[in-house]
Amino acid sequence: MHIIKVDAIDSTNIFLRDLNREKQLTDSVCVIARKQLTGKGQMGTTWQSNPGENLTCSVFMQVKGIELMDQFHISIAVSLAVYDTLKEFMIPKLSIKWPNDILSDKQKICGILIENVVKNGSLTGVIIGVGININQIKFDNLPLATSLKMRMGQSYDVEEVLNSLLTKIELRFSMLSVSNFGKLKKEYEGLLFRKNKPSTFLDVKGESFVGIIQSITKEGKLQVLLEDEVISDFDLKEIKLLY
CATH class of the missing domain: 2.30.30.100 (SH3 type barrels.)
Structure with a gap:
């Protein structure tokens, strides 16, 4: 996967959206920013991240053979990819808070924002914004935020987490087919925060x-x-x- 590194940027999602508009991307591309000036979360919320301490990136992935009505399976695949990544780093008590916040013991450790790329009424790609709290240990007025360092008591290499995440995203996207939708949905539901409670x-x-x-x-x-x-x-x- 092609990786673009920038020091400071308004939003990695906007950067990739503009790049795709200009070049009509077909290959997978990741843009990672040391500092995001206007990072966004679900429902227009802002993402709080100290420069260089966390992973803030967006990934363009081409999509083929998935109808717009089945687009939530992309969110499922991305949620599972982040879960797989954090599990690899031994982060405990992981769950998915619907639709795609990743929690560790009830505290938010990752947020995901997915934007569809639609052409002539068909889904042709997605831009996946991911913010993983890695080495930040203080979050202003966010008592339910946590990070890898807060959970495990040690610092992590942001690039190592990125490489794992990109591998997991590509793996989960390789499973994205109608025949696998049921299996992916069942796996996702098994990780839902507060399920059956x-x-x-x-x-x-x-x-x-x-x-x-x-x-x-x-x-x-x-x-x-x-x-x-x-x-x-x-x-x-x-x-x-x-x-």
Whole structure:
């Protein structure tokens, strides 16, 4: 995979988006920044990262044979690739907080942001933004953030983590076919944070309710068993899981 290293950049996702618009990328490309000035997370949140202490990168991957309606399987593959990477470094108590935050013992250690590249109504590629907290040990007003160093008490080589991540992403993408969707979904569901446990959620009105995570739909909606024994499906904008 071609790797582009930059010192400071607004956003690695925006950089790759512009590069793809200019060159119509077909090969896998990774851009890694020592410092991201406006890194983004899910739902427009900002990503807090000290320069040089963490892994902030974006990866362009070509996509073939996957329909737009099946796009959540890409999120599944990326989540599993990050999980595989952190497992390789012996990070304990890993789980996936729907849709694709990676936790270690209930604390967020990685965020993922995926942007589809669509041409003539077909999915042709994805830009995968990944932020893994590696050597940072202080996070302002983020009590639920953690890092590899905080979990393991030692420093890590950011480039070593990157190389492992890219290998795992390529491996998981090689498994991305309709025939493997069921297997990938089952593996992902087995790692879901709070699965089969009574949990508190917030709805769009800000009202709390109790439910039990059961699974996900093939579109990536969260299936929650409610108190009246009804299973309801929720998308990302409709529900928030409280810790």
